[in-house]
Amino acid sequence: MIRTATTLTLMLASTLAMAALPDHRPVPGGVAVVDLGKADGTRPDATFRDRSVLVRQHDGHWKAVVGIGLDASPGEAGVEAGDDTFGFTISDRDYAEQRITLDDDEQVSPGEDTLRRIRREHEEIHAARDTFSAREPETLSLVLPVEGRFSSPFGLRRYFNDQPRNPHSGLDIANDTGTPIAAPAEGKVIETGDYFFNGKTVFLDHGNGFVTMYCHLDEIHVQTGDRITKGDTMGTVGATGRVTGPHLHWTVYLNGQAVDPLLFVDGEDESYNEAGGQGG
Numbered sequence: 001m002i003r004t005a006t007t008l009t010l011m012l013a014s015t016l017a018m019a020a021l022p023d024h025r026p027v028p029g030g031v032a033v034v035d036l037g038k039a040d041g042t043r044p045d046a047t048f049r050d051r052s053v054l055v056r057q058h059d060g061h062w063k064a065v066v067g068i069g070l071d072a073s074p075g076e077a078g079v080e081a082g083d084d085t086f087g088f089t090i091s092d093r094d095y096a097e098q099r100i101t102l103d104d105d106e107q108v109s110p111g112e113d114t115l116r117r118i119r120r121e122h123e124e125i126h127a128a129r130d131t132f133s134a135r136e137p138e139t140l141s142l143v144l145p146v147e148g149r150f151s152s153p154f155g156l157r158r159y160f161n162d163q164p165r166n167p168h169s170g171l172d173i174a175n176d177t178g179t180p181i182a183a184p185a186e187g188k189v190i191e192t193g194d195y196f197f198n199g200k201t202v203f204l205d206h207g208n209g210f211v212t213m214y215c216h217l218d219e220i221h222v223q224t225g226d227r228i229t230k231g232d233t234m235g236t237v238g239a240t241g242r243v244t245g246p247h248l249h250w251t252v253y254l255n256g257q258a259v260d261p262l263l264f265v266d267g268e269d270e271s272y273n274e275a276g277g278q279g280g
Contacts, residue, residue, distance in 0.1 A: 020141055021058055021065060022263045026077075027093035029070045029155045029167075029260055034079045034086050036062040046081040051255045052132050053079065054208040056140070065140065067209075067254025070155060070167045095155035095167065114196060121195045128191035128203040128211065130256040135188075135207035142184035142264040143230070145214065146237060146248050148175035154260045169258035170213070170251035177218050177246040179237040182230075184212065184265075189226040189234075198249070199241025202234050209256065215249035216241050 026032040036044055039057045046053050046064045054065045064079045064086070074092040078085040110118060152172035187204035190211075194200045200217035218238025222228065239246040252261040262268045 021056065021063060022140060025260075025263060026068060026088050026090050028068060028072045028074075028090070029093065029095075029258065030068050031254065031259055031263055032064075032066040032068060032077070032079075032088050032090075034064040034066060034088055036064055036079070036081050036086055038062075044081045046079050048077070048079050048255060051130075052209060053255045054137070054210055055081075056136075056208075065254065067257035067259045069257040070169065093155075095157055096153070097157045110196070118196050121193070121197075124191065124193060125195065125198070125201075129213070129253050131190055131203075131205050131211055132209040132255070133188075133205055133207055135205075137207040137210045138186040140210070140264060141266055142212075142252070142261070143182075144173070144265060144268070145184045145234075145250055146173050146175055146179055146181050148173040148179070148237075148247070150174075151247055154258075154262070170215070170249045171261045172247045172249050174245065174247040175237045177236070177238050180233045181214055181217065181235050181237060181248055183228045183232045183234055185230050187212070187228050189222045189224050189228060192220050192222065192224055195241060197242045199243065200235070200238060201241075204228060204234075209254055211253040212261075213249075213251040213253070215251070216243050216247060218246070 021033050022031045024033040036046060039060055039062045043055055044062055046055050048066045056063050056065060066079060068090060072090055074090050076087060077090050078087040150171060151174040152168055154168060154171050156168040183204065185206055187206045189202060190205045191203040192201065198215040200220050202214045202220055202222060204212045214234060216238055217235040217240065220235040222234050237246050237248050250261055251258050252264060
């Protein structure tokens, strides 16, 4: 049978709409996939805790794909869509502990001048993280942006020089300085910067609150506004910002919440070796 370009385009659109979703893992730092009913009308607008969430068609139903923050408490929760609430239960999860020693005390307890810089940078970082564009993600299946050892897992309870800090909001992948970093999926560069903690950083918007962040780069090869195709080189592995060695810190955000990146990578098990190596 001869298929026209229009037919192939429609088939591709249908395939994307039916693309695989991440597993339903409703834990702190996980993802809840919530059925909103049959997809026999307009895509519903849905929110979770006053934030818009990604809604995708799958198996003839609308599914809300909800990021659950690492600070979420176990218990009953719900997605709001129109006048309806679609409930689910957040289960507990205990993450491992990591202790990192840094020689530079400024990286652990910054002075007032540095704190002012950090506050300014947080505004820019949070604006990029919270981006919710109308474009639909081409896919929710990602590939690893760089090969290497998983040196610090997602969710670690962290201590720098024995002082407690926020849990680890991404996956650290150790490799040599200069190793290329490839886009794990199609997206748009919405921000780049060189930050005190994160070092040289790139943010990609994949659509509908699905955002990825890449930190500690040695070089950035893209600019804000660039359209990126899966596999395009965005920069190289480095050791900028607060680190103990060269690695990529990779964060995946859904509705502004950092979630385990490996939930989106086919063939990867999120329960990998939890022994910490590089910090970041």
